Amino acid sequence: MGRIVLVVGGGGREHALTIGLLESPSVRTVHVAPGNAGTGAIATNHDVSAGDVEGQVALAQSLGADLVVVGPEAPLVGGLSDALRAIGIPSFGPHAAGAMLEGSKDFAKQVMLDLNIPTAGVQHLTEATNLDEAVDRWGAPWVVKRDVLAGGKGVVVTEDRDEALDFIRTSIRSDGMVLLEEFLAGEEASMLVMMDESGFVALPCSQDHKRVGEGDVGLNTGGMGAYAPAPVATEAVRSRAISEIVEPMHKHLSSQQIPYRGCLYVGLMIDEEGAPSVVEYNVRFGDPETQVTIPLISSDLCELLLAVAEGRLADSMPTFSADHALTVVLAAEGYPGHPEKGRPITGNLSDDIVPDGRAFIHHAGTGIVDGTLVSTGGRVLASTGIAPTLSEARDLAYQKLSNVQLEGAHFRRDIGHKAL
Ligand code: AMP
Ligand code: GLY
Numbered sequence: 001m002g003r004i005v006l007v008v009g010g011g012g013r014e015h016a017l018t019i020g021l022l023e024s025p026s027v028r029t030v031h032v033a034p035g036n037a038g039t040g041a042i043a044t045n046h047d048v049s050a051g052d053v054e055g056q057v058a059l060a061q062s063l064g065a066d067l068v069v070v071g072p073e074a075p076l077v078g079g080l081s082d083a084l085r086a087i088g089i090p091s092f093g094p095h096a097a098g099a100m101l102e103g104s105k106d107f108a109k110q111v112m113l114d115l116n117i118p119t120a121g122v123q124h125l126t127e128a129t130n131l132d133e134a135v136d137r138w139g140a141p142w143v144v145k146r147d148v149l150a151g152g153k154g155v156v157v158t159e160d161r162d163e164a165l166d167f168i169r170t171s172i173r174s175d176g177m178v179l180l181e182e183f184l185a186g187e188e189a190s191m192l193v194m195m196d197e198s199g200f201v202a203l204p205c206s207q208d209h210k211r212v213g214e215g216d217v218g219l220n221t222g223g224m225g226a227y228a229p230a231p232v233a234t235e236a237v238r239s240r241a242i243s244e245i246v247e248p249m250h251k252h253l254s255s256q257q258i259p260y261r262g263c264l265y266v267g268l269m270i271d272e273e274g275a276p277s278v279v280e281y282n283v284r285f286g287d288p289e290t291q292v293t294i295p296l297i298s299s300d301l302c303e304l305l306l307a308v309a310e311g312r313l314a315d316s317m318p319t320f321s322a323d324h325a326l327t328v329v330l331a332a333e334g335y336p337g338h339p340e341k342g343r344p345i346t347g348n349l350s351d352d353i354v355p356d357g358r359a360f361i362h363h364a365g366t367g368i369v370d371g372t373l374v375s376t377g378g379r380v381l382a383s384t385g386i387a388p389t390l391s392e393a394r395d396l397a398y399q400k401l402s403n404v405q406l407e408g409a410h411f412r413r414d415i416g417h418k419a420l
Contacts (some may be wrong), residue, residue: 076105109122122179189207226327
């Protein structure tokens with residue numbers, strides 16, 4: 001016996017979920033759609049795109065899936081969990097109405113304001129707005145956000161007034177409106193919270209590295225590396241975040257007609273005094289945060305995700321290991337602009353087990369063409385180390401990455417620097 005699980009998506013996050021599920025004693029087989037070369041090597045890939053809601057439902061049905069785990073936001077916003085639940089298949093990930101917390105930054109902001117959750121102030125800018133007055137209200141730096149799903153690329157944070165105004169004007173032209181937010185100073189951390197109507201659990205906090213360049217400079221990306229646990233989220237910070245942010249959200253989401261069942265990703269800004277506020281919500285696991293968080297769960301991952309999908313998390317709380325994890329993203333030449341694809345990836349990509357730790361490759365934008373492993377996306381793979389200390393985890397991850405070759409690729413050499 002054992003459970004049949006379908007993972008929806010094809011990035012590093014989905015590879016990490018697939019590894020975690022295959023390590024679960026309760027699992028028989030894992031299917032991934034569409035997957036990548038990494039998931040294809042350990043599970044069964046299916047050629048159905050993540051955003052194809054009908055195709056994913058048909059696949060889950062034909063596989064007789066006991067659980068569907070939805071990685072990216074687009075199928076959630078598109079109603080995949082609603083459609084699966086309607087035919088009795090448990091789905092980890094919120095219904096479409098819950099997914100609006102990520103689908104619309106404006107909606108998320110309104111929920112936070114209604115619940116008195118600490119977050120940056122916001123102005124709505126349209127064609128009718130006096131833009132000079134608006135940008136001078138809070139002054140530099142300016143935080144401008146398009147209210148569309150843009151894979152982490154719809155946000156500009158800049159000290160340059162003209163750049164801010166340019167982005168504001170282009171966004172209003174294409175979307176009809178744009179949000180201008182108050183700038184929050186501090187350090188960021190990602191808090192992944194699994195929740196259903198019976199309870200919630202905050203996983204160890206992690207820290208992503210969103211800018212493309214070392215020292216946090218350059219363009220925003222989907223994330224260039226991460227580590228967990230992040231010491232900036234001290235016990236005191238975590239407990240404030242839970243009482244001021246997570247508890248009110250959980251109470252609100254559980255009181256809805258259809259409760260929220262999945263991961264609520266709380267993007268935190270922690271100020272000098274240790275006060276947390278919300279930068280953004282996502283309705284899914286983070287990428288690359290998942291690669292450093294899932295390995296720290298020591299209990300059966302499948303039973304945990306299934307419990308959330310069925311609304312009985314309170315009876316299935318996870319346990320965690322005391323290890324540290326760090327992952328470094330290898331990005332294609334040109335990323336985050338126009339990544340070069342189709343280049344061969346060579347080197348030692350197999351898992352390394354060392355005393356007290358391990359190092360392995362999480363595949364993201366990879367595929368097999370004519371028997372050769374090639375790059376297929378901007379973030380190609382992530383090298384991950386797990387060890388008793390953060391510095392050992394870092395050494396394992398960089399050591400592993402030094403044995404991988406991809407022409408023109410780049411990575412940050414300072415992942416974890418703030419904690420080391
Ligand atoms: P978002 O897509 O909303 O997470 O924004 C992307 C990135 O922009 C965040 O990870 C932050 O680094 C930065 N950012 C967003 N909003 C703010 C803010 N209000 N103050 C400072 N930085 C921000
Ligand atoms: N790493 C940021 C995100 O997943 O949204």
